[in-house]
Amino acid sequence: MALNKIYNPGEVEKKWFKFWDDNDQFSSYPNDKKPYTIVIPPPNVTGILHMGHMLNNTIQDILIRKARLDGMNACWVPGTDHASIATEAKVVNMLKQKNIDKHSISRTEFLDHAWKWTHKHGGIILDQLKRIGCSCDWNRTKFTLDEDMSESVIDVFIKLYNDGFIYREKKMVNWDPEARTTLSNEEVNYKEVDSTLYHLKYPIKDSDDFLVIATTRPETIFGDTAIAVNSKDIRYKKLIGKNVIVPICNNIIPIISSELVDKEFGTGCLKVTPAHSETDFIIGEQNDLEIIDVFKPDGTLNSYGLHYEGMDRFVVRKKIVKELDEKKLLVETKNYKHNVAISERTSCVVEPKISTQWFVKMKDLSKPALESVLNNEIKFHPKKYVNTYKYWMDNVRDWNISRQLYWGHRIPVYYLKNDSSKYVVAKNIEEAVLNFKNKGINITIDNIVQDNDVLDTWFSSWLWPISVFDGVRNPNNEEINYYYPTSTVVTGPDIIFFWIARMVVSGYMLKDQKPFENVYFTGIVRDNQRRKMSKQLGNSPDPIELINKYGADSVRIGLLFSAPAGNDLLFDENLCVQGRNFSNKIWNAYRLIEGFNISESSSISDHSEKALLWFENRLRSTLKEINFCFEKFRISDALMLIYKLVWDDFCSIFLEIIKPSSGESISKKSVESTKKYFSEILTILHPFMPFLSEELFSEINKTNRSINDESSWPKFKKIDINLINDFDHVIDVVSNIRKFKKTKNISFKEEFMIFHDNNIVDIGFASVVHKLTGCKIVNTSKSHDELTSVLVGKYRYYFDYKEEISKENIKELEKSLEYNLGFKMIIEKKLSNDKFVNNAPENVIQNERKKLEDVVEKIRLIKETLKNHTN
RNA sequence: GGGCGCUUAGCUCAGUUGGUUCAGAGCACUUGGUUUACACCCAAGGGGUCGGGGGUUCGAAUCCCUCAGCGCCCACCA
Numbered sequence: 012m013a014l015n016k017i018y019n020p021g022e023v024e025k026k027w028f029k030f031w032d033d034n035d036q037f038s039s040y041p042n043d044k045k046p047y048t049i050v051i052p053p054p055n056v057t058g059i060l061h062m063g064h065m066l067n068n069t070i071q072d073i074l075i076r077k078a079r080l081d082g083m084n085a086c087w088v089p090g091t092d093h094a095s096i097a098t099e100a101k102v103v104n105m106l107k108q109k110n111i112d113k114h115s116i117s118r119t120e121f122l123d124h125a126w127k128w129t130h131k132h133g134g135i136i137l138d139q140l141k142r143i144g145c146s147c148d149w150n151r152t153k154f155t156l157d158e159d160m161s162e163s164v165i166d167v168f169i170k171l172y173n174d175g176f177i178y179r180e181k182k183m184v185n186w187d188p189e190a191r192t193t194l195s196n197e198e199v200n201y202k203e204v205d206s207t208l209y210h211l212k213y214p215i216k217d218s219d220d221f222l223v224i225a226t227t228r229p230e231t232i233f234g235d236t237a238i239a240v241n242s243k244d245i246r247y248k249k250l251i252g253k254n255v256i257v258p259i260c261n262n263i264i265p266i267i268s269s270e271l272v273d274k275e276f277g278t279g280c281l282k283v284t285p286a287h288s289e290t291d292f293i294i295g296e297q298n299d300l301e302i303i304d305v306f307k308p309d310g311t312l313n314s315y316g317l318h319y320e321g322m323d324r325f326v327v328r329k330k331i332v333k334e335l336d337e338k339k340l341l342v343e344t345k346n347y348k349h350n351v352a353i354s355e356r357t358s359c360v361v362e363p364k365i366s367t368q369w370f371v372k373m374k375d376l377s378k379p380a381l382e383s384v385l386n387n388e389i390k391f392h393p394k395k396y397v398n399t400y401k402y403w404m405d406n407v408r409d410w411n412i413s414r415q416l417y418w419g420h421r422i423p424v425y426y427l428k429n430d431s432s433k434y435v436v437a438k439n440i441e442e443a444v445l446n447f448k449n450k451g452i453n454i455t456i457d458n459i460v461q462d463n464d465v466l467d468t469w470f471s472s473w474l475w476p477i478s479v480f481d482g483v484r485n486p487n488n489e490e491i492n493y494y495y496p497t498s499t500v501v502t503g504p505d506i507i508f509f510w511i512a513r514m515v516v517s518g519y520m521l522k523d524q525k526p527f528e529n530v531y532f533t534g535i536v537r538d539n540q541r542r543k544m545s546k547q548l549g550n551s552p553d554p555i556e557l558i559n560k561y562g563a564d565s566v567r568i569g570l571l572f573s574a575p576a577g578n579d580l581l582f583d584e585n586l587c588v589q590g591r592n593f594s595n596k597i598w599n600a601y602r603l604i605e606g607f608n609i610s611e612s613s614s615i616s617d618h619s620e621k622a623l624l625w626f627e628n629r630l631r632s633t634l635k636e637i638n639f640c641f642e643k644f645r646i647s648d649a650l651m652l653i654y655k656l657v658w659d660d661f662c663s664i665f666l667e668i669i670k671p672s673s674g675e676s677i678s679k680k681s682v683e684s685t686k687k688y689f690s691e692i693l694t695i696l697h698p699f700m701p702f703l704s705e706e707l708f709s710e711i712n713k714t715n716r717s718i719n720d721e722s723s724w725p726k727f728k729k730i731d732i733n734l735i736n737d738f739d740h741v742i743d744v745v746s747n748i749r750k751f752k753k754t755k756n757i758s759f760k761e762e763f764m765i766f767h768d769n770n771i772v773d774i775g776f777a778s779v780v781h782k783l784t785g786c787k788i789v790n791t792s793k794s795h796d797e798l799t800s801v802l803v804g805k806y807r808y809y810f811d812y813k814e815e816i817s818k819e820n821i822k823e824l825e826k827s828l829e830y831n832l833g834f835k836m837i838i839e840k841k842l843s844n845d846k847f848v849n850n851a852p853e854n855v856i857q858n859e860r861k862k863l864e865d866v867v868e869k870i871r872l873i874k875e876t877l878k879n880h881t882n
Numbered sequence: 883g884g885g886c887g888c889u890u891a892g893c894u895c896a897g898u899u900g901g902u903u904c905a906g907a908g909c910a911c912u913u914g915g916u917u918u919a920c921a922c923c924c925a926a927g928g929g930g931u932c933g934g935g936g937g938u939u940c941g942a943a944u945c946c947c948u949c950a951g952c953g954c955c956c957a958c959c960a
Contacts, residue, residue, distance in 0.1 A: 016920065201958075208960085226960060239960095273959060281960050290959070350958060398886050399955055406956080504954085539893085541953095572908070573894050579953090581894065589909070592922045603919035648896075651908065666919080673918055848940085861902080 014605065018598035020562025024702045028141060036719055037146045039086035041493035047078035048497035049087045050476045051147065052510070056091035056154060057098055057132040060139035062536040062544055062570070062582060063503065065554040069567045070533060071501045072145050073646055076698035078498070079146070080724040086494060087146060088479045089137060090153035093129075095419035095468040096190055096198075096356045102128050102418070118463075121417045139555060144563050144701045153479050155471045156420070163483035164420045164471045165438060167521070172436045176372045177412075179424075179434075183292045184411055186364035188310030188324075189357040192415040193368055195467060196408060197508050199361050201350040210278060210342040211335060213238060213255040216263060222247070222255055223342050225277025227349065228287070229335065230327040233260050233315040234303040237283040239294055242268035244279050258340045259331070260317060269294045286365050302365055308415075310362060324362075369413040369422060369464075373516070377407050380515040383525050389515065392531045392644040393577040396504055403508050410513075412467045419465030428458050473513035476500075476526040483521065495522060499529040504577065507532075531644055534579035536570075541581060557587055564700035565590030568654075571647045571699070593654060594703055597696070600662050601707045603670065604685055610676035619681045622668040626688060629660045635727050637695065650699055657692060686711050694722045 031037060039046075049071050054064060071087060079085040102125045103113045113121060137152065153160060171177045185194040209229050212221045222238060235257050240247040247266070254263050271290055272281045285295030286304040295302060305315045312319045312327055319327045335341040352361035381404040383389050384397055391397050413422060425443035426434040435446035440456055447454055477483055482491030496518070502511065511530055518526035537543055544551035557566045569590035573580060615623075633656045640649035669685065671677045689711055697704040697718050708718050848856060 014919090017922070224960085228960080271959085276959060284960090288960070349960090352958090395887060396955095402885065402956065507955090575895070578895080583893095583909095585909075588922075592920095595922045596920065599920035599923085601919085606919070645896095651896095654908080662919085663924085670919085857902090859902085 014602045016599070016602075018562075018595050018703065020564065020594065020702060021559075023706045024142075024144070024563055027702050027705045028144065030705075030717065031146065032149070034717070035150075036717060037085075037087070037148050038150055039084055039148050041489050042084055044082065044084040046494050046498075047075070047081075047083040047085045048494045049075055049499055049501070050479055050497055051087065051089045052500070052502045052506075053090045053092035053153075053155060053472070053475065054136050055094040055097055056129055056134070056136075057101060058094075058136050060136055060143075060554050061551060062554055063533075064136070064140075065143060065566065066536055066570050066580060067501055067503070067533050068140055068143055068145050069570060070531065070646060071499075072143070072567075072701070073571075073698040074499055074501070074531075075146055076701060077641060077724065079719055080694065080697065080722070082723055085146075086148055086151075088151045088153065089140065089145070089147035089149060090151075090475075090479065091133065091136065091155070092468060092472060093154065093156045093419060095414060095416055095465060096192065098125065098129070099416050099418040100190060100357060118417050125418050142555060142558055142563060143567065146701070151479070155468075155475075159481060159484065160471065160478050161420055163474055163478040163481075164466065165423045166483050167474060167517075168423055168466065168470075169436055169438065171371065176376060177369060178372065179367060179369050181365060181367045182370070182411075183289050183363055184366050184368055185352065185354075186308075186362040186366070187354040187357055187359060188306070188308065188362055189354070189359040190416070191308045193364075193366060193411055193413065194354060194356075194361065195411045195469075198355045200353045200355055202353050203348055204351050206347050206349055206351070208277060208345045208347040209332060209335075210344070211258065211282075212340040212342055213257065213280075213282075215250070216254040216256055218253075222250070222266070222280050223278045224280040224282045225345075226282055227347065228284075228328070229331050230312070230316075230319075230324050231284045231287050231305060232257055232282065232331070233262075233312070233317070234284040234286050234305040235262065235264055235282045236285060236295065236300040236303060237264050237298060238266045239269040239272050239281045239283050240266065240279060241270065241272040241274045244272075244274045246279060258335060258338065260315075267294075267298050269297070287363055289363055292363075292365065304365065306362060306364070310359075368411050369424075371410040371412055373407040373410055376516050376520055377404050377512075379519040380404065380512065383515065383519070389525050389527065390529050392529060395577065396507060396530075396532055399504070399507060400512060403512060410467075412470050413462075413464040414467055415463070416465050419468065420471060422462040422464050422466060424462040425459045426462065427452070427454065428460050434462075469509050469513060472510055473517045474521075476514060476518065477521055486521075491522075496525050497527045499531055500527045501531045501533065503535065504532045505535070529644065532577045534577055536580045536582050539581050539583040541579070544582075552582070552584065557584070561587040561591045562594060562702070564703045565594050568593065568650060568699055571650050573647065575645070575647055593658070594700065596658060596662060597700075597703060597707065600657070600666060600689070601711060603666060604682070604689060604711065607682050608671070608674075608676040609679050609682050611679055613676060613678045615678040615680045619669045619678065622665055623681065623684045623688075626660065626665040629665075630656065630688060630691060630725075631728050633660070634695065634725055638727060653692075653695055653699065657696070661688070661692060690722065691725045694718055694725060 051071065052067065054060075075085045075087045102121070105128060106113060106116075106121075106124060116124075133154075137149075140147070141149075155161075155164075168177065185196065185199050186192075187194050206227050208225050208227055210223050210225050211229060211232075212223055214221045224238060226232075238255055240251065242248065242251065250266050251268050253266050255266060256262070257264060267283075269281075269283075271294055272279065281291075281294075283291045283294050283300065285292045285300055285302045287306075292302075294300070303315055305312055306324065307313045310324050311321050312324065314320050316322070316327065319330065322330070332341060332344075352363075353359070354361050381401065384391065384400055384404075391400070423438060424434050424436050425440060425447075427447075433447075433452065435443050435450065437443035437446050440459065440461065443459055443461075444454065444456060447459070471478075474483060476497050477491065477495065480491040480494050481488055482495060485491070500511070500514075514526045518524055535543065538548075538550040542548060542550060554566065561569070566587050567590070569586035569588075570580065570582065572586050572589060633652055637649045637652050640646070640652065665688075666685075669677070669681050690708060693704040693708045693711070697708075705718055708722070709715060712721065714721060
C-alpha cells in the first residue's frame with residue numbers, strides 16, 4: 012500500500028485513544044511496583060478547555076507517560092471542581108436571561124438549576140482532555156461535590172472546629188456586592204485607577220468655623236461616626252473633643268485623636284466610617300464608636316442614605332458631590348491615583364464590610380508546611396517561588412471560609428431558630444439535635460436551622476490529594492497508604508496560595524506528611540505580543556480547533572517548544588506548524604524505512620555498520636542528557652534534544668548514509684537494526700507525541716499492541732567515545748568539503764577527486780563522503796608533493812584539480828597565516844606571564860601550551876603550502 | 883511602600899563549579915537546490931561590546947557594587 016506523503020493525525024488519534032480506553036491502559040491499582048502519582052488540578056466542572064489547560068495537562072501527561080515507561084505504577088487522577096462562586100455566577104446569568112432572579116427563588120430551586128446546568132455542561136472539559144491524549148485513570152474521575160468528597164469536606168470542618176482551629180467572628184471582610192458574598196483576601200486583586208479626592212467642609216457645632224476633610228468616598232458620609240486628627244497636629248489639637256455636623260444627614264459626631272491619621276495626607280482630617288474601612292474600624296474599636304453600615308448587600312444605599320436610599324454607591328457618589336457643591340460644602344477636588352479592590356471572580360469593586368463569618372486559624376497549622384518547603388522536602392520548579400511561598404506563610408492570615416452562596420458544601424453548623432448565638436457543629440441535623448442535648452439544650456429538628464452559607468471552594472480543593480483516595484474518611488485505607496504522598500503537582504504560580512500552600516498545610520494537618528514531592532509551576536500562556544490570552548482581545552485560540560487543524564501531537568509539542576518551567580509562554584500558531592512539520596518528518600522517516608528493498612543475501616556494508624554503531628552511540632548519549640532533563644523537570648529541553656536527535660542525527664545523517672541508491676537493495680541486518688533504533692526513538696518520543704509514536708511503533712514492529720506493553724524507556728548504556736570521535740570526524744570532513752565546494756563554486760553533482768591521507772578511508776569513509784558530498788575519495792598512489800594542497804578548517808586536503816591554485820587562494824592562506832601568527836603571539840605572551848604561570852591551574856596552562864603547539868604546526872603547514880605554490 | 887526575579891542573535895530562550903569544548907539552540911531571515919522518505923524538504927549563509935558603568939581576578943556572560951529598563955508577588959492611607 013502506498014503511504015501518503017503527509018501524515019494524517021485525525022484517524023490515528025481516534026483509533027489509539029479508543030484502544031487505550033478499551034484496554035484499560037491507564038488504570039492503576041496498588042501493587043508492589045513503585046507508584047508515580049499525579050492529581051489533576053481540577054478544572055471548573057462547567058469550564059471549557061483553554062490554552063492554559065492544554066499546556067498544564069500536556070506536561071502532566073508527559074510526566075505520567077514517562078513514569079509508566081520507566082516501569083512505575085503511574086496513576087493520574089482526573090476530576091473537576093464545583094468552583095462555587097464561578098459556577099454560581101454562570102447559573103445566575105443563565106437564570107437572568109430567563110428573567111429569573113436568584114433571590115426570588117428558594118435555595119432548593121436554585122440548586123436544582125445549578126445541577127441541571129452542571130449535568131448539561133459538566134464534563135465537556137474531560138472529553139477535551141482526552142482529545143489532547145491525557146492518560147488519566149479515567150475510572151477514578153472525581154467531582155468535588157460527589158457524595159464521598161463532600162463528606163470528607165464536612166468531616167474536616169468538624170475536626171478543625173473540634174480542635175479549635177475554626178472559629179466564628181465579626182470582622183472586617185471583603186464583600187462582593189455583585190455575587191453578594193464575602194471573599195477571602197486571596198480572591199481580591201488591586202487595580203490602580205484614576206480617582207478623585209474630594210475636600211469637604213464639616214461645620215463645627217456651635218461655631219462658624221468648619222473642618223475640611225479629604226475623602227474618595229463621599230457616599231459613605233452617612234456612616235461617619237467621628238472625625239479623627241493626629242494628636243500631634245498643632246492645627247487641630249485644640250479642636251479635639253468638639254463636635255462637627257455631618258453634611259446632609261446632620262449627624263453630630265465628635266472630633267477625636269488617633270495615631271493612625273497621617274498628618275501629611277489630604278488635610279490631616281480623617282472622616283471615620285468604621286463599617287467601611289479597615290483602619291476606620293480599628294479607630295472605631297479604640298474609641299468605642301458606633302458602627303453604621305450604609306449599604307445593602309447589593310451595594311445600594313440603605314435607609315441611612317436618606318433620599319439616596321436604593322441607589323447604587325457609584326451613582327450616589329456623583330449625586331452627593333453635586334449636592335455638596337450646591338450647598339457650598341465642596342471645597343475642591345483633586346485628581347488622585349489609588350488602588351481599588353476588585354473581586355477576582357465578578358470584577359466588581361469590593362466593599363469592606365463588617366460581618367460575622369467563619370475563619371480558619373492558619374498560624375500554627377502553617378508551621379510544618381513552611382518548613383517542608385524551606386528544607387527542600389517539597390521541591391519547587393523553578394525554585395524562585397520558594398520565596399513567594401515563604402513570604403505568604405510568614406504573614407499568613409486567618410482564612411475566611413464562609414461564602415454567602417448556594418453552590419457548594421453547606422456549612423455544617425446548626426443554630427437555634429430563636430437564638431442564633433447558640434449553635435452546634437454536626438454532620439447532619441439529627442446529630443445536631445444530639446449535640447444540643449449534650450449541651451443541655453433539649454430541642455427538636457423543627458427548632459434548629461442550618462447555616463445558610465457554603466464553604467469556600469478551596470476548602471474542598473485543599474483536601475484533593477487526600478480525598479480522591481478517600482484518605483479523610485478512611486485514613487488508613489490501602490489506596491491512600493499506597494499513593495500518598497503524590498509525586499508531582501503541575502499548576503500555575505497564580506494559585507500558589509489558593510491551592511498549593513493550603514494543600515501542604517492540610518497534608519501535614521491530616522496525614523502528618525507532605526502531599527507531593529515536586530511542584531512544577533507552568534507559566535501563563537500569552538500571545539506573541541506578550542498579551543494575556545483573553546476572549547475580548549480574541550487572541551485566545553481554541554485548543555480543539557488547533558488539534559483539528561494540526562493534530563494533537565503537533566499542538567502538544569508546539570506548546571512545549573518554548574515553555575521552560577515558570578516562564579510565560581508566548582504562543583504563536585507557527586509553533587503548531589513546527590510541530591506538524593516534525594510529525595511529518597517522522598512519518599516520512601517511517602515511509603523510507605518501510606519502503607526499503609531488502610536483500611536477504613547481501614551482507615551489511617562497512618559504512619552502514621559504522622553508521623549503525625555511530626547512531627547507537629548518539630542515541631545513548633542523547634538519552635543520558637534527556638534523562639538528566641527529566642530529573643530537573645526541564646521538559647522543553649528534553650523535547651529539543653529528541654527533536655534534534657530525530658531530525659539531524661537520525662534523518663539527516665544516519666538515514667542518508669544507510670539508505671541505498673535508487674533501485675538498489677539494503678541488507679537485512681541494516682534494516683532490522685534501523686527498525687530497532689527507530690522503535691527506541693518512538694518510545695522516547697512517546698510521552699511527548701503519544702499518538703504518532705503508537706501508530707508508527709505498531710506499524711514498524713507489526714504488532715497491534717501498545718508501546719506501553721511492548722517497550723520500556725531505553726536504558727542508558729556506556730558510550731564508545733572513540734567511535735563517536737571517529738565518526739564525528741567523518742562528518743566534519745563532509746562539512747568541510749561542502750564548504751570548500753561552495754567557495755570554489757563547484758556544483759553538488761560535479762564529481763572530482765579528493766585524496767586524503769587520513770587512514771579513516773577504510774571504514775567506509777569514501778562511500779559516505781561520496782553520498783553526502785558528491786565527491787569521490789580515493790587513496791592516493793601519488794606522493795602528496797605532486798598534488799595541490801589546501802587547508803580547509805583543521806584538515807588538509809590534496810586535490811587533483813584542473814585549475815592551479817589561484818592568487819586568491821594564496822591570499823586566503825596568507826590571511827590565515829596572519830591570523831595564526833597573531834594568535835600565536837597572544838598565547839606566547841600568556842605563557843611568559845609569571846602571574847599566569849604561577850596562578851592558573853595546571854590543566855589550563857597545559858591547554859594553552861597545546862594550543863600554541865597546534866598553531867605553530869598550522870603555521871608550518873601554511874608556510875609550506877605557500878612555498879610550494881610560489882615556486 | 884516591602885520583597886523576588888529578569889535584561890545574551892530579528893523573536894523565544896540555554897549557558898551547571900569563573901577556565902580547552904563559550905559566545906550557543908530552535909524559530910525567523912538570506913542564497914542556492916526537486917537526486918525516487920519528506921518543499922510540511924535539502925544544503926549553505928548572515929547576526930550579538932552577553933542592558934550601561936565600575937570593581938575583584940592571570941582570566942568574567944558567570945562573582946561584587948552601581949545606574950537604567952522590564953516583569954511578578956505582597957501590603958495598601960482616607
